[in-house]
Amino acid sequence: MSEVLDAMFERKVEEGELVIRQGDDGDYFYVIEKGTFQFFITGEDGEEKILGEYTDSGSFGELALMYNMPRSASVRARSKGSLWAMSRQTFRKIVLKRAFLKRKVYEELLEKVEMLKSLESYERMNLCDALTPKKYSDGDLIIKEGDEADGMYFIEQGTVRVTKTNEVNEMNF
Structure with missing residues (x-):
């Protein structure tokens, strides 16, 4: 910085x-x-x-x-x-080097997402540039069923658990 x-x-x-x-x-x-x-x-x-x-x-x-x-x-x-x-x-010396490394990691991640495979390479690069990393700890709630959508999440590293509430409020895992 x-x-x-x-x-x-x-x-x-x-x-x-x-x-x-x-x-x-x-x-x-x-x-x-x-x-x-x-x-x-x-x-x-x-x-x-x-x-x-x-x-x-x-x-x-x-x-x-x-x-x-x-x-x-x-x-x-x-x-x-x-x-x-x-x-x-x-700019190219300082910033672009870091952006290139970040984009490379994110491009590899996005290439594995089936619904994004139809994007052109340039579109995928723009999406990579727009991604913002967020860190969560074990047990943190990332999104809750019923909440209004505010973004899209990609798992870069780690494991998440997805649950859904059925009619009798029991959690299915």
Whole structure:
């Protein structure tokens, strides 16, 4: 973490400033310290489609650096703000190495999931990047029957016990 923080520099932005332009080469990864930033794509007809915005937290710009592709969207400052930036070279050296190792482990895990076998490799990589590891101790309740679904779980390591309640509230194992 200290290596990452030492490698970043502050960039002040003004309201309306275009931080990233769709189609440009990726040059920096950004972490938002302060300000509101709007993400949008411009269609072939020139119309802007707003994808979302972050205020006072979040990060952006990593996909173009990770996949060595042009920027897939534009980012505009909607207020004065402050970003912390990391160059492509530093990002690739520090972050990409760790992300690559994580993705490799998760790709191997997802390749074993029958319902995900129809995904394209690129889609599976995006899913790998979105996975967040969670640790549970023996006996912890991960999900409870009847709860509203809030995600999907993959077992990376360990064993889980699945139970279901029948009509007389007895547990079937």
